[in-house]
Structures are given as C-alpha cells and as structure tokens.
C-alpha cells in the first residue's frame with residue numbers, strides 16, 4: 001500500500017515521505033524500517049503508546065535526529081536546512097507566565113525569530129501576524145501574555161507560530177495532551193480545517209486516536225518500533241495491529257470509538273510496556 | 285521656597301563634586317547594562333548563574349589590588365574565565381546548570397578569600413575587602429570611564445545582535461532550534477554579556493551586591509511590561525533610577541548626622557531596588573495578568589470591522 005502511495009506522490013503534491021527510516025539511540029533500535037508518506041491537505045494521525053517513538057520520529061523528520069538508515073523527503077526533495085518548510089509544535093511546551101511576550105509577539109517570532117538584530121517595524125510583518133492570529137481564532141487574546149493563556153489557547157498561538165512561514169508540512173507532538181475535551185475538539189477541528197484550506201500536510205502525534213477519528217485522513221500506527229500506515233479502516237484491524245505488536249491484540253469498536261486491547265498471550269510484548277497502555281482507546 | 289526644597293534634596297556641592305560625577309557616569313552605565321542583560325537572565329531563570337559569576341569576579345577584583353591594575357580588568361577577567369568554565373561544565377543544560385554554577389561559585393569565592401587575605405596582609409589596601417565585596421562608588425577613578433564605556437558597548441552590542449534568537453530560545457529551545465537558531469552559540473553569547481554586566485556592577489556596588497542590580501530591575505520590569513522591548517527599557521530605567529537615587533541619598537547622608545559619617549551608596553541602591561520590586565508587584569498585579577477579552581456577542585457574529593481590529 002505504501003508503494004502505491006509513492007507513485008501518486010508527484011501528482012497530489014507530496015508533503016512528506018519517510019522511507020525505510022531506522023533510528024538507534026543508546027544502542028537500542030527505537031524505530032525499525034519506518035515508511036509512510038503524506039500529501040498536502042492530508043490530516044494524518046501518528047498514533048502509539050508512550051515510548052513508542054512518536055517524538056523520535058518527528059525529530060527525525062525535522063532533521064534534529066539523524067536516522068541510522070533511511071531517508072526523509074519533504075515536499076518531494078531531500079530535507080535541507082533545519083525545518084526549512086516544516087512547522088513544528090513541540091510536546092509539553094511550558095510557556096512561563098513571567099515572560100513578557102504577548103501572543104502576537106510569539107507568532108511574530110515564528111516569522112523572524114531566527115534573524116539577528118532587533119525587529120524593525122514592518123507593515124508586512126504586522127499584517128501577517130494578524131492574519132495568522134485570525135486563522136487560528138486567537139485574535140481575542142492577541143495582546144495577552146502567552147504564559148497566562150489556557151492550554152487550548154496556547155496551542156492555537158503555537159500553531160500560528162508554526163504556520164506563519166507557510167510551511168507545506170506541519171508536525172505537532174501530542175498537542176491534545178492536557179487539554180479538556182472541548183479544547184481537544186476545537187484544536188482538531190482547527191487543524192483539519194487548516195490542512196484543507198491551506199493545503200498543508202498535517203502530522204499529529206497522539207497516544208489516543210479517538211479524538212482524531214473524525215478528522216483523520218490517514219493513520220500511522222507505531223508499536224514495537226515498527227509502523228503501519230493507511231486509512232484508519234486499513235490499519236486499525238486485528239490482523240494488522242497483531243502483526244505490528246507481534247502478539248494478538250483485539251480491535252474493539254464501540255459506537256464511534258475504537259479500543260485496542262492486548263490479548264492473553266503476553267510472550268510478544270516488549271518488557272517495558274505496561275499492559276494498561278495497550279488499551280489505547282481507553283481514556284483513563 | 286522651591287529653591288529651599290531643592291537645596292534640601294540636592295545638598296550643595298552635589299553637582300560640582302568630581303567623585304559624584306564619576307560615580308554617576310560609571311554607576312549609570314553599569315546599571316543600564318545590568319538592567320538590559322538582567323532582563324534576559326531573569327527571563328531565562330539564570331539568576332543563580334549571574335550570582336555565581338559576580339561572586340567569582342570578586343577573586344579578580346581582589347587580585348587587581350595585588351597586581352596594581354584597574355579593578356575593572358580584574359572583575360571582567362575573572363568573570364569571563366568563570367563564564368568559560370561554566371560553559372565547559374555545561375551551564376546550559378538545565379540539569380547540569382545548578383551543579384556547574386555551584387561548583388564554579390565555590391571555587392571562585394574560595395580564591396577571593398585567599399586573595400583578600402593577601403590584600404590585607406601584603407599591601408596597604410586595608411579597605412580592599414569592603415571595596416571588592418560591597419563597592420565604594422565614590423572612590424572609583426575617573427580614568428576607568430573609557431574602559432567602562434568600551435565593555436558596555438561590547439555587552440549591549442552583543443545583546444542587540446542576538447536579541448530575537450535569544451528571546452525565542454528563552455521561550456523554548458526547541459522552538460528556536462526548529463526556526464534554525466544556533467541555540468548553543470546564542471546562549472554562550474548571553475553568558476558572556478552576563479559576565480560583563482556583573483563585572484561592571486561589581487565595580488560600582490560590589491561583587492556581592494551586583495546580583496541585586498542584575499536581577500532586581502529585570503524582575504521588576506517583567507512584572508509590569510508586556511513585551512520584551514518594554515521590559516528591557518523599563519529594567520534599564522529602574523537600574524539607572526535606583527543607582528542615581530542611591531548616589532543622591534548617600535551624598536545627602538553625609539549631612540544627616542553632625543559627625544558627617546555618610547552611609548554607603550550600595551546600601552541605598554540595593555534598598556531602592558528592593559522598593560522598586562515591591563512597587564512593581566502592585567502595579568503588575570493590576571496589569572500583568574491581563575485576561576483575554578471576553579468573547580463579545582458582536583465578535584461571534586463577526587462583522588468585518590470586528591475581525592480586523594487589533
């Protein structure tokens with residue numbers, strides 16, 4: 001199924017292609033032969049339990065982590081300098097309430113935070129910041145200190161920060177962690193809309209796939225250092241996931257929620273994994 | 285009447301006194317540099333590193349009395365070496381930071397103790413310990429001014445160059461990395477400006493107290509200002525105001541008692557900084573935690589004028 005996607009890549013506007021990526025850290029293979037691709041306008045969930053390697057994979061795509069083998073292509077060309085055409089919202093970012101930075105300042109830093117010297121007043125920059133704040137529905141708290149905003153509001157500002165240079169690809173590392181259900185829903189809606197409207201490939205990591213189900217075009221499921229990708233229906237099946245985990249797992253659909261539960265055979269389970277995290281669909 | 289009031293505030297001779305001039309110039313410059321650099325230091329949570337650098341610079345100050353060189357060179361040299369040492373041990377990594385800082389601080393203060401002992405025993409500079417640790421602003425030679433100006437320009441220049449990357453990496457090193465900022469280099473430059481700032485104020489209000497001038501104005505500014513540029517400007521202003529206020533009070537204090545024993549400048553400066561910090565808390569409480577505007581009905585119905593307003 002992945003081979004087929006490559007052929008489509010040129011036509012549909014490939015945002016990202018990960019090919020045969022393996023990553024070793026401290027003598028341990030964290031990712032093994034991971035391949036998938038993502039097109040512009042597509043909303044893809046990167047799903048896996050804690051420690052599955054989601055952050056490692058995102059860092060590899062960004063070029064902050066060099067893969068042991070394999071390649072990463074962004075927008076159809078091998079990745080160049082640091083995150084040139086990639087927007088990134090890191091995991092668990094703590095914005096200190098003491099930092100004298102308004103939402104609009106942080107968004108502006110996404111535009112020119114890497115440049116030397118002090119920022120000059122520019123109409124272009126101001127309008128761009130204003131546009132981004134509006135695109136993520138953050139105009140209301142544009143002048144508030146970012147550190148004093150709620151988790152969901154901070155995510156919006158960080159998304160605007162990541163998008164201001166109009167990347168083709170947006171990576172978000174567990175942006176739904178620590179959000180209440182309502183903000184969770186709003187952030188997913190926003191990302192799904194941005195993917196479609198602006199033709200951005202969105203890759204969003206999460207340990208629970210359920211909040212993403214309605215929005216997800218494709219899924220990349222990581223377990224045991226391996227990944228399976230495709231549509232949710234193709235990937236989240238007992239056969240596929242059992243093969244991935246190397247032991248029997250059950251995929252249970254209850255109404256419109258999906259529960260992935262470990263079976264009784266524990267032989268194939270990685271030693272460091274708690275049985276409880278196998279209930280990925282559960283919201284404990 | 286106005287004249288009498290002015291007279292009671294500005295004692296006669298204040299503006300014609302050479303040492304007061306020199307103190308006002310050097311103290312003012314050191315305060316501005318400390319305020320500007322200190323804002324970043326507070327924002328980055330590196331106050332302890334700043335304190336360590338200033339304590340270590342005391343060793344350089346003490347050595348300068350033995351070597352017969354300008355104390356400023358001693359302070360800057362030693363603070364620079366300490367910054368390099370902290371950089372090598374790994375002050376930038378959050379976990380290694382406190383450890384590296386503490387180790388360098390301990391070694392530096394020990395060396396200062398030894399050198400101050402030598403100062404007292406082998407040279408006639410009996411006041412060296414007080415001067416190095418607590419400063420004596422009215423005793424600074426005016427010949428130091430060009431050197432102070434040069435070091436200050438270097439420190440402020442470096443801050444101007446790394447201004448944006450430094451703010452971004454203070455918010456989050458990861459965001460900065462993704463944006464292509466060379467985080468390590470940026471942070472090293474901040475550490476270097478920190479060394480220069482504490483060395484400058486070590487010379488004016490003393491190595492022990494220079495932390496107050498570094499941290500106080502910055503911390504107060506962060507409570508009242510909403511944007512980086514305003515915070516930096518406010519910190520510089522608070523530093524300048526408290527330093528000049530301290531000089532004024534110290535000069536006046538000479539006339540407070542009949543035996544004409546003036547109080548030390550450093551005491552007044554540090555006290556004024558403390559007061560500024562308390563006041564900023566009151567001002568900040570009203571403005572800092574400015575909540576997002578409540579979602580108004582008109583905004584939900586999104587008329588065009590509403591959505592474009594800033």
Ligand SMILES: Nc1ncnc2c1ncn2[C@@H]1O[C@H](COP(=O)(O)OP(=O)(O)O)[C@@H](O)[C@H]1O
Pocket residue numbers: 025026030048049050051052053054055056057
């Ligand atoms: N720098 C590193 N050195 C060694 N092991 C690491 C390093 N970073 C992450 N790991 C390990 O790699 C695995 C995957 O981590 P991570 O990518 O953070 O998982 P996730 O984001 O899915 O929770 C974990 O077992 C973690 O302990």
Ligand SMILES: [Mg+2]
Pocket residue numbers: 054055056091173174
């Ligand atoms: Mg992670």
